[in-house]
Amino acid sequence: MATGNREAARLLGEIGALLEIQGENPFKIRAYTRAAEQIDHLAEPLSSLSAEDLEAIPGVGKAIAGKIQEILKTGTCAELERLRAATPPGLIPLLALNGVGPKTVRKLWTELGVDGIEALEAAARSRRIRALKGFGAKKEDDILKAIAEAKDGAGRMNRAEAERLAAALTAAIPGDSWVAGSLRRGRSTIGDIDIVTTAPPRETSLALRRIADAVIDEGERKISVTIGGRRADIRFADPGSIGAMLLYLTGSKAFNIRLREIAGRKEMRLNEYGLTDRGSGNLLTFPTEEGVFSALGMSPVPPELREDRGEVEAALSGALPPLLDETEIKGDLHVHSEWSDGVLSLEEIAAEGERMGYDYILITDHAAGIGITHGLDAQRLEKQRQEIRAVNRTASCTLLAGVEADILPDGRLSLPDAALEACDLVVASVHSAFRHDGDTMTRRVIAALENEHVDILGHPTARLIGHRPGTALDIGRVIEAAAATGTALEINASPTRMDLDDIYIRQAKERDVILAIGTDAHRKPEFAHMRYGVALARRGWCGPADVLNTRTADALLERRR
DNA sequence: GCCGTTTTCGGCCCGACTGTTTTCAGTCG
Numbered sequence: 016m017a018t019g020n021r022e023a024a025r026l027l028g029e030i031g032a033l034l035e036i037q038g039e040n041p042f043k044i045r046a047y048t049r050a051a052e053q054i055d056h057l058a059e060p061l062s063s064l065s066a067e068d069l070e071a072i073p074g075v076g077k078a079i080a081g082k083i084q085e086i087l088k089t090g091t092c093a094e095l096e097r098l099r100a101a102t103p104p105g106l107i108p109l110l111a112l113n114g115v116g117p118k119t120v121r122k123l124w125t126e127l128g129v130d131g132i133e134a135l136e137a138a139a140r141s142r143r144i145r146a147l148k149g150f151g152a153k154k155e156d157d158i159l160k161a162i163a164e165a166k167d168g169a170g171r172m173n174r175a176e177a178e179r180l181a182a183a184l185t186a187a188i189p190g191d192s193w194v195a196g197s198l199r200r201g202r203s204t205i206g207d208i209d210i211v212t213t214a215p216p217r218e219t220s221l222a223l224r225r226i227a228d229a230v231i232d233e234g235e236r237k238i239s240v241t242i243g244g245r246r247a248d249i250r251f252a253d254p255g256s257i258g259a260m261l262l263y264l265t266g267s268k269a270f271n272i273r274l275r276e277i278a279g280r281k282e283m284r285l286n287e288y289g290l291t292d293r294g295s296g297n298l299l300t301f302p303t304e305e306g307v308f309s310a311l312g313m314s315p316v317p318p319e320l321r322e323d324r325g326e327v328e329a330a331l332s333g334a335l336p337p338l339l340d341e342t343e344i345k346g347d348l349h350v351h352s353e354w355s356d357g358v359l360s361l362e363e364i365a366a367e368g369e370r371m372g373y374d375y376i377l378i379t380d381h382a383a384g385i386g387i388t389h390g391l392d393a394q395r396l397e398k399q400r401q402e403i404r405a406v407n408r409t410a411s412c413t414l415l416a417g418v419e420a421d422i423l424p425d426g427r428l429s430l431p432d433a434a435l436e437a438c439d440l441v442v443a444s445v446h447s448a449f450r451h452d453g454d455t456m457t458r459r460v461i462a463a464l465e466n467e468h469v470d471i472l473g474h475p476t477a478r479l480i481g482h483r484p485g486t487a488l489d490i491g492r493v494i495e496a497a498a499a500t501g502t503a504l505e506i507n508a509s510p511t512r513m514d515l516d517d518i519y520i521r522q523a524k525e526r527d528v529i530l531a532i533g534t535d536a537h538r539k540p541e542f543a544h545m546r547y548g549v550a551l552a553r554r555g556w557c558g559p560a561d562v563l564n565t566r567t568a569d570a571l572l573e574r575r576r
Numbered sequence: 577g578c579c580g581t582t583t584t585c586g587g588c589c590c591g592a593c594t595g596t597t598t599t600c601a602g603t604c605g
Contacts, residue, residue, distance in 0.1 A: 042588055046577035076578050114594090116603050151596060196605095209605085232593055239593090239604095248605075250592095263590090268605065275589035280581090286590050 018062075023086050024055035026095055027079070032107045033098035035117040036124070049074040052269060054083070056324060056518040058525055060491055062087055073323075105131025112161040114154075122147060136162050169244055171204035173480050174547050175510040180243050181208050187222045188249070190214025193257070195264035196248075201319040201550030203513035204480060207246035209264045213254050223249070256289055258301030263287035265304075269323035270316075277311050277327070285311075319553040324521075337558040341549045343565045346375035346412075347542060349419070349442060349473065349505065349533020354399050355380035355389050357537040361399075361406045361414060367542050368412030375413040375568040378403060379442045379473075379533070384421030384429030391418065393434035400437070413568055415439040419473055424448040426462030428469070435468035440575060442505065442533070444473030445486065453487035460488060461496040470575055471531045471563075472497065474507040474514040485514070494523050503531040503563055506555075508548025509541070520555025530555075531563040 031047035053074050054061065061069070061083060069080040085092035102124075109120045109132065123129040126147060127138050135158065138144055144155040172180075177198050185192045188210070196209030212219060220238055224230065227240035227247075237250045252260035263271060263286070278285035282293045289300040290310055301307045308315045313330040317338055320326040329335045351357030352364055359367070361378065368376040380399065383390035391399065400416045407413055417440040421429035428435065428443055435441050443463045451459060463469055475493065476485030497504050504523050507514045512535065515523070520530060532548035534541055552562055559565040566574070 040577080043577050045588080050577085074578070078577060114603065118602060149596065149601075153595065157595095207605090234593055236592060264605085266605080268589095271605090272589055279589075284590075288591090 018087050018090055020054055020057055020061050023061055023083055024051045026086055026091065027051035027054060027082070029107065030082075030095050030098060032110055033095075033102050035110070036102055036106050036120050037098065038117070038121055046074065046076075046079070049269070050079045052323075056322075058518070058522040103130035105134075108132060108165075109135060112158070112165055114157050114161055122149075132162060132165075167244075170481060171206050172245060173204060173510040174198070174202075174513070175544075176243075177205035177208060177245075180245055180247065181210065183226060184208060184210055184223070184242065184247055184249070187226050188212050188214050189218045189222055191254075192249075193261055195261055196266060199265050199318045200267065200321055201547075201554050203516050203547075203551060207248060208242075210247065210249045211252050211257060211260050211264055212249060213252060213257065216251050219249065219251070250287070252287075253300070255302050256300035258303045258306050259285070259289045260287045262304045262307050265318055265321065267322050270321040270327070273323050273327045274307075274311065277313070277331070281311070283310075317553060319550055320556070322554075336556050338553045339549055339557050339559050339562055339565070341546055343559045344373070344532070344545060344549065345567065346373045346377065346415075346564055347371070347534050347536065347545060348377045348440070348471065348531045348564060349379050349507065349535045350376050350542075351380055351419075351535070351537045352378055352399075354378075354391060354395070359538065361402055362410070363539075365406050365410035365412050365414055367536075367539060368414075369410065371412075371542055371545070373412050375415055375571075377415040377417040377440055377442075377533070379417045379419040381446075382418050382420040382428075382430045382434075384423065384446065390421075390429070393430060396430075396434055397437070415568060415571070417442060419444055420469075421446050422459060422463040424451070424459065426459040428463060428466060432466075432468060435466070438468070439572060440470045441468050442471045442473040443469045444505075445477045449477055449483065449486050451486065453489055456486045457489040457492050460493055464493070464496045464500050464502045469502060471503045471505050471533075473505045473533070474512050474535070475504055475519075476514050476516075478512065478514050480511050480513060482511075490515075490519050491522070494519070494526050494528055497523065497528045498526045501529075503529040506530050506532045506548045506551050506562075507535050508532055508544045508546075508551070509535045510544060510547055513547065513551060515551075515555075517551055517554035520551060520557060524555055524557050524561050529563055530557060530561055 027047050028051040031044050034044050053072055066080055069075055069083055082092045106120050109115055127143055129135045129138055139155050139159045144150050145152045181194050190213050192210050192212035195211055197205050223240050227242045229241050231239040239248045250260055250264055275285045284291040289298050291298050305315045314333050314335050316326050316330045352359055352361055381390040383392045403414045403416045418438050419442045422443050422445045476488055478485035534544040536542050
């Protein structure tokens with residue numbers, strides 16, 4: 016089986032981690048880590064790239080390109096095997112423990128023979144760690160706590176949970192505050208909450224202690240707490256220098272490093288307080304992020320693009336892409352009513368559409384199929400279509416008569432072609448047999464795309480964040496099939512799905528595949544999830560022309576014809 | 577190990593906070 020980008024990136028990351036434990040040159044370690052990240056979100060499959068192409072990837076030079084080729088050919092490389100032989104592989108998970116870094120791991124390994132989590136826990140419980148030079152009882156305690164936290168395995172949050180926590184924090188903070196971090200960047204999952212505030216530190220600390228589970232650490236310039244079992248970092252800033260602070264705390268880390276390198280080339284130092292002239296030592300402060308970008312000679316980079324995936328170069332040359340804006344969305348392309356498993360009547364959905372300022376909403380109740388209760392058969396679908404026409408006579412937001420058909424295990428759809436043909440638009444989705452192997456699943460989905468009545472592939476990987484990984488679908492092949500058949504791929508905006516994810520959206524966009532944003536709403540509050548889908552589209556570098564939702568209802572119907 | 581509108585060698589982002597220290601290493605973001 017061919018080695019994919021994900022796997023190659025994982026192996027490069029493993030080399031980086033093992034080098035770290037071995038106490039290698041930090042810059043060499045960073046080189047491997049950066050190369051791994053770049054490979055992880057590459058649009059093209061590595062296997063299609065020549066040696067020259069590989070070296071053109073930022074952060075990949077001769078040495079790493081050679082190792083990538085070795086990995087593609089054999090599934091591993093000599094350097095990795097050498098490191099694995101010299102370092103217990105059980106040490107790598109220790110690096111993920113809070114407060115445990117490479118120096119700690121190395122010391123525990125070489126001096127106490129710790130070779131994994133279990134050995135570490137045993138060493139801590141038998142109080143052998145506090146005897147090491149530079150360690151104490153507190154450190155030993157912290158290690159046991161970190162192990163317990165890791166076993167709880169909270170993982171990353173979905174956006175809805177993260178927004179709830181951020182709202183609770185900003186409401187409690189006695190002053191103006193701004194959400195930063197991955198939540199602001201629009202990522203599909205969120206690790207922790209980052210907030211910048213101009214509120215006074217002492218009062219903020221008191222207020223946060225009332226709502227937080229615990230205070231992790233606290234100083235003049237920041238306070239970190241856990242709330243709802245999650246970490247939140249709050250940084251204090253002067254109103255006149257929010258720009259640099261917001262930029263810093265929004266990240267990503269890789270993006271920040273690139274900006275700081277650019278500042279360095281201009282004989283300046285960039286930190287969270289502003290830009291310092293290396294010669295005079297003068298600090299320039301900025302009330303807005305735009306000011307910092309301008310001083311660095313760049314266009315302002317929208318938060319969703321700040322991942323070091325080419326946006327820095329684009330901003331330096333003034334070539335950032337135009338991005339989709341929420342105000343350009345004319346309708347929602349995936350909504351369920353009480354006709355299947357939703358709770359709203361068609362009238363209520365039309366009213367929600369008006370409230371959202373939409374021109375149309377595509378009604379996509381489930382078709383009768385396996386795994387779905389109350390699915391519609393051809394007759395009920397026809398009956399629903401009549402009621403939709405009736406609602407449309409009075410509503411200003413037009414309801415389009417669609418359906419969400421199941422893609423059956425053999426690739427056929429759960430409705431006959433005649434019933435599909437009668438619809439305004441058809442979404443087809445996988446709702447069963449998620450464990451098909453990659454090739455079977457891919458052929459199954461492509462068969463659905465090749466049905467001329469299918470307009471949109473719903474939640475392409477069928478993942479449920481925190482509950483179910485995506486199917487083994489080969490998304491590259493699906494994107495090629497979508498390009499060939501003119502089928503749209505859905506950006507499912509439900510915070511529990513966020514499917515497709517950003518790197519695949521960008522890959523699809525680059526193949527001129529159209530994307531369709533749908534909230535998959537089953538009840539009123541879920542219509543507002545559109546913003547998550549828009550953020551994902553922006554993270555995939557999509558402009559208004561790349562998504563169906565910016566087109567008029569007539570244009571959608573015309574496209575189907 | 578990567579990289580170059582000062583460089584093919586000599587750099588590599590920058591600062592906050594904690595714990596174990598007696599001036600700082602380690603971790604984190």
